[in-house]
Amino acid sequence: MNEDQNLRGKTEREIRQKLLQAIFELRMPPGARLTESVLADAFDVSRTVIRLVIARMTQDGVLVKRPNGATCVASPTRSEISQILRVRRMVEPEIAGDLARSYKKLSFAPIVEHLRKEELARTSGSYGDLVRLTGEFHLHLAELSGNRFLFNLIYQLQALVCLGVVMYTNTEIACPEDEHRQIADSIMSGDDESAAELMVHHLDHVEENILSSSKQHIHFNETLKWLSGE
Ligand SMILES: [Zn+2]
Incomplete structure (x- = not known):
């Protein structure tokens, strides 16, 4: 069995x-x-x-x-994606800030490896992989928090946003280039304020990209x- x-x-x-x-x-x-x-x-x-x-x-x-x-x-409609991103803005800056505050106790190897994969998918033009990976970056952060309720929440919310990205963006990048790396750098250097702030801006940019583009x-x-x- x-x-x-x-x-x-x-x-x-x-x-x-x-x-x-x-x-x-x-x-x-x-x-x-x-x-x-x-x-x-x-x-x-x-x-x-x-x-x-x-x-x-x-x-x-x-x-x-x-x-x-x-x-x-x-x-999901654009309005539903907006609502989802609103929830994410309430939660994810907090996650980023918390991780930065405990950066000395955490192992960031999975994040570093993940950023390498994102870069590879970006340069090789594997669009489906890139969309999946950009969502997974946020999952890695939730996982690092060690809180399974947060992880489950972000798991569901990021999957729907990825769907919104493929439905509503014409550009191939909805998670703008380098923003994940900047967030990761702030967390890994223990700068909680900037990690949280960068996360807010990042989720704003994702929303702007989804709301401002025409349907694919x-x-x-x-x-x-x-x-x-x-
Ligand atoms: Zn992202």
Whole structure:
């Protein structure tokens, strides 16, 4: 039983990452309907595994259940994204400040490694990866706080903002270049005031980018073929 759970857990995670990538690259655009049987065939796994994946992603807010029972990729409005970012502005500057205040006790290796990956995705033009990674930066900070309630909150909020980024920005960067590094530098040097302030400005910039740009063209072809590839 343990072996089955481990195997299934690994598969679930891989499938979720692949689906998130498909969503962030707009191969599965907001509003697209997902069915258990088609996904099970595409990934060559049982419908039970797909059901678990869908349940988890629905909990995260990336997928939504329609009243008719259909499961679709969520399509938050600009106003909803604004509300989400308002909540994030209440919480994340506090996280950044707290981390800076305890910088001597923390290990920042995961953050440094993460910034390297972001830079790589930025220079190689892997848009889906970059969107996912820019969200994950904020998750790393929440994780460092050691507070699992904060982590769960930021997990859900950042996933929906990533969706907003792919829906509403034309530029490829919604988390402006270098801002993550500046925030990280302030935290790692113990400058709590500037870490908190930079986080506020950063979330403002993300919101400005989402609210000020026109809607991106959505393409949705060869998705299942792409999903089953590899
Ligand atoms: Zn960011």
